[in-house]
Amino acid sequence: MPETTADDQDTLELDIEGWEGPLDLLLALARTQKVDLREISILELVEQYLGYVENARALKLEVAADYLVMAAWLAFLKSSLLLPRDPEVEPSPEELAMRLQLRLERLNAMREAAARLMARDRMGRDIFPRGAPEGLRTVRTARWQAEIYDLISAYGRVSARTRPVLHVVAQRPVMTLETAIRRVESMLGERIDWAMLASFLPDVADPGFRKSALASSFLAALELARQGKVELRQQSAFAPLYLKARQ
């Protein structure tokens, strides 16, 4: 049983540190009665507890609230057990007493289980695993996967990419500068008089291609003029541009 200790000159404190709460104290008191908790007298236990707390209060000790709550409940339990039974009240005082006893048994059982657990041969203290295991290695290798569809569609892709069958590039609505130079140059050779740039453009409907042909032909005219193969004439800014082969 914990003792009361003189702390300093005036205040005395119940050595509450020794108990982990009212249930712990109850269990300790019960075990002073009997080792087998199933045989303890609950009334006697209540007396012991109340006496203990009363004693502490008589000594003007600070007693924690939960100890007092337990004391009040036990006092109630005690009077219920002693007074004539009221069958209306559920649960009955006997059942409450039995439950209290079960709680004490349960706590006691876990306390003993903990002690037995801690007393076992323990890894790292009594039992040791291999000190320097070589370790196991996992070597990962790839299992390559591909389906027949992947294979033939890949071949289709490669073929489509490289086979000349598909004139996709020729369909692009663009006239290159080289084409325009060749075209304007050859057309100039067939003409004697001044001719508008527009008359050198191919007769196609695609406006995108017309735009490209116009731009390229204009550059071709400038390039041919630089080479001294053509003369250019324009009345004013944005007026039609005329070309004529240089003799």
Place this chain on the structure above:
Amino acid sequence: MTPPDETMRAVEALLFAAEAPMTIAEIRGHIGDADIRAALDALAEDYAPRGIHLVRRENRWHFETAGDLAHYLRRDREEPRKLSRAATETLAIIAYHEPVTRAEIESIRGVQISKGTLDVLMEAGWVRPAGRRELPGRPLQYATTPGFLDHFGLASRRDLPGIDDLRAAGLLDPVDLVMEQASMGSDDDEVESCNNNG
């Protein structure tokens, strides 16, 4: 003791070299199709009288030193962490009741558990969160780990000291929190702390 066959030798070498206990499936992954279980049983028998034992923990196997030789092997100053009484009791409650909520642990011990107690047990690798209880507030449950069995040299939870007797005595029945609260005044806080938990 018969001379070991190839499978026994391979299992022996494998468990010896392994850094952690292995399942039969893991062993088979290295050794291929063979009667691994028979080899393990034969090895366990071979090693029974020796200074090293082949031991099963749940479904994993490993070698470890024999318990009766502890006094030769104990390492100076290397005591495993000293646990508080609160921590050891909490560990026992979890092990014998798992999965168990914090409120149930507190109800059995009759006091709140301080914040650090469960942390210490989880840090030691003995306790893990084990899902939530389908109750109002969905409190977190706790259970033990394979590392717990390992550390305390238990083949499984059925091996816990006295667990059958305790169960037979009704001392491992589920904790009836509502009834406990009705019978003891101080339990309100515990329920509170359970709901705030996790």
Place this chain on the structure above:
Amino acid sequence: MTPPDETMRAVEALLFAAEAPMTIAEIRGHIGDADIRAALDALAEDYAPRGIHLVRRENRWHFETAGDLAHYLRRDREEPRKLSRAATETLAIIAYHEPVTRAEIESIRGVQISKGTLDVLMEAGWVRPAGRRELPGRPLQYATTPGFLDHFGLASRRDLPGIDDLRAAGLLDPVDLVMEQASMGSDDDEVESCNNNG
């Protein structure tokens, strides 16, 4: 093999748990006065036919796994990995044109192939070197293997669909081509991703 005595069991456990090989003096430091040397010799004999051996290096003793079992300690794990586009195309070209040189594959693909691509196909067991072409530089030729036919469920290479079949199946669709050209630039990356893959 006689049952081990206490000294043998203690030495056995001690060396098992040791983090480094131990001298007889170190062993004696744990076990006390006993004929350590005799115990070591008896243990070495006991373990000779087993998967673990007791070995002496210089004047230190330790356990190690038997050398002939080393191959069990590594485990080969196969992981499925999808063939990269570059590798699939290369494989397709080899299948349709074999035997074919690397230069020819590149010419047909219109893109260079990295060294790793042919290695992957050979590792997969689908492509093999198939002699040298009688040309200046005697370039190596590649062809498919029986494993290739097996994997793709082909009785022979003649079962591969022809160009007309591909066109009919829409696999020469110009739409594909446009997308193809848009993504051509990323071809090198594929080789990269193939290596990093899985």
